[in-house]
Amino acid sequence: MLRVTKLADYGIVMLTYLAANRESTYTARDMAKIVQLPLPVVSKVLKLLGKAGLLTSQRGTKGGYSLARDPQEITVATVIRALEGPIAVTECIAVNRDCNLELGCPVRTNWHLINHAIQSALEKITLAEMTKPLNQSLVCLNLPVPETASKNLDISYERQQQH
Amino acid sequence: MLRVTKLADYGIVMLTYLAANRESTYTARDMAKIVQLPLPVVSKVLKLLGKAGLLTSQRGTKGGYSLARDPQEITVATVIRALEGPIAVTECIAVNRDCNLELGCPVRTNWHLINHAIQSALEKITLAEMTKPLNQSLVCLNLPVPETASKNLDISYERQQQH
DNA sequence: TGATACTGGACCGTTTTAGTACTGTTTATT
DNA sequence: AATAAACAGTACTAAAACGGTCCAGTATCA
Ligand code: FES
Ligand code: FES
Numbered sequence: 001m002l003r004v005t006k007l008a009d010y011g012i013v014m015l016t017y018l019a020a021n022r023e024s025t026y027t028a029r030d031m032a033k034i035v036q037l038p039l040p041v042v043s044k045v046l047k048l049l050g051k052a053g054l055l056t057s058q059r060g061t062k063g064g065y066s067l068a069r070d071p072q073e074i075t076v077a078t079v080i081r082a083l084e085g086p087i088a089v090t091e092c093i094a095v096n097r098d099c100n101l102e103l104g105c106p107v108r109t110n111w112h113l114i115n116h117a118i119q120s121a122l123e124k125i126t127l128a129e130m131t132k133p134l135n136q137s138l139v140c141l142n143l144p145v146p147e148t149a150s151k152n153l154d155i156s157y158e159r160q161q162q163h
Numbered sequence: 164m165l166r167v168t169k170l171a172d173y174g175i176v177m178l179t180y181l182a183a184n185r186e187s188t189y190t191a192r193d194m195a196k197i198v199q200l201p202l203p204v205v206s207k208v209l210k211l212l213g214k215a216g217l218l219t220s221q222r223g224t225k226g227g228y229s230l231a232r233d234p235q236e237i238t239v240a241t242v243i244r245a246l247e248g249p250i251a252v253t254e255c256i257a258v259n260r261d262c263n264l265e266l267g268c269p270v271r272t273n274w275h276l277i278n279h280a281i282q283s284a285l286e287k288i289t290l291a292e293m294t295k296p297l298n299q300s301l302v303c304l305n306l307p308v309p310e311t312a313s314k315n316l317d318i319s320y321e322r323q324q325q326h
Numbered sequence: 327t328g329a330t331a332c333t334g335g336a337c338c339g340t341t342t343t344a345g346t347a348c349t350g351t352t353t354a355t356t
Numbered sequence: 357a358a359t360a361a362a363c364a365g366t367a368c369t370a371a372a373a374c375g376g377t378c379c380a381g382t383a384t385c386a
Contacts, residue, residue: 001247004165006375009253016270027331040377047333060384063331076277084164090172107179109296114239114288118281125277133272169344190362203346210364223353224361
């Protein structure tokens with residue numbers, strides 16, 4: 001469905017909060033209160049983020065979590081990977097099997113490039129940037145296929161359509 | 164899981180095939196044979212694509228499907244929307260509700276921009292381009308946040324990491 | 327020593343997806 | 357007109373993923 005899981009969503013929100021308040025540490029209970037989510041859920045997310053090395057954790061009394069790296073060093077892509085595994089837009093990218101097309105799949109290599117493009121985009125957005133509203137966002141995806149090299153360079157938002 | 168559904172995957176493959184063979188029409192049974200997928204599945208996808216106006220369908224004997232528009236006019240984004248609804252990277256983008264954060268969600272507006280970026284990228288890739296392998300694909304996502312305006316302009320693929 | 331808080335993993339209900347089936351309608355052919 | 361081929365619509369089932377919970381274990385500090 002081209003959608004990020006809720007856990008990843010939660011993770012981004014929590015990490016963004018921690019990025020904005022770097023000095024102190026927060027316990028899972030704290031975060032649950034802040035994010036207004038059930039404790040077990042928050043705990044699960046924090047555990048995963050800790051295991052991925054994005055958070056440092058301190059056990060025992062006075063324990064809690066805090067950001068392990070600079071907010072500029074943590075990208076949205078990294079968070080997503082930490083919480084839901086490798087970013088793979090299609091299944092055949094995740095597991096490297098071929099689809100059932102007769103003579104090999106023609107779109108496969110293109111899916112790889114699309115996947116790479118999306119991943120690369122997510123890789124460029126850091127937690128530091130998530131803390132403050134991005135005032136502008138432009139995507140230019142250049143596809144210098146021989147015939148259509150020029151017409152893909154312009155940025156057109158008008159074609160957007162919703163259901 | 165930031166993944167496109169199988170139906171959408173199938174749809175892209177089939178449409179790409181039809182784009183490469185525009186002259187003739189193909190029945191669902193034909194396509195099932197070509198794509199090596201069960202007929203009911205293929206049929207379902209083709210029906211949805213027909214309803215979305217991407218395919219013209221002819222009933223009765225000698226019936227079948229064929230592309231309704233020029234391959235250059237059909238984008239990957241359109242196909243995905245036809246088969247799995249609006250593109251929404253997070254749930255709070257799909258339904259316009261606020262998450263449970265105390266003072267409104269700080270990352271929400273940023274998610275909107277990210278979603279827009281991805282959608283915009285998918286909007287730029289047409290079926291015509293899917294038929295032939297894209298030899299190159301560059302993404303530059305400009306995020307001219309005051310402080311970090313310049314450093315986001317470079318294109319760095321080195322940071323990619325997999326699980 | 328006890329209370330607090332993270333760690334790890336299993337667990338289960340719900341939702342979504344994937345795939346099937348069936349009934350009806352259109353159309354070309356005979 | 358009869359027939360067969362093929363799409364249209366919808367309902368249904370099975371499987372997988374997700375969202376969320378729970379508990380037993382371990383580390384830490386007062
Ligand atoms: S290999 Fe995945 S669609 Fe062909
Ligand atoms: S509104 Fe969706 S994460 Fe806050």
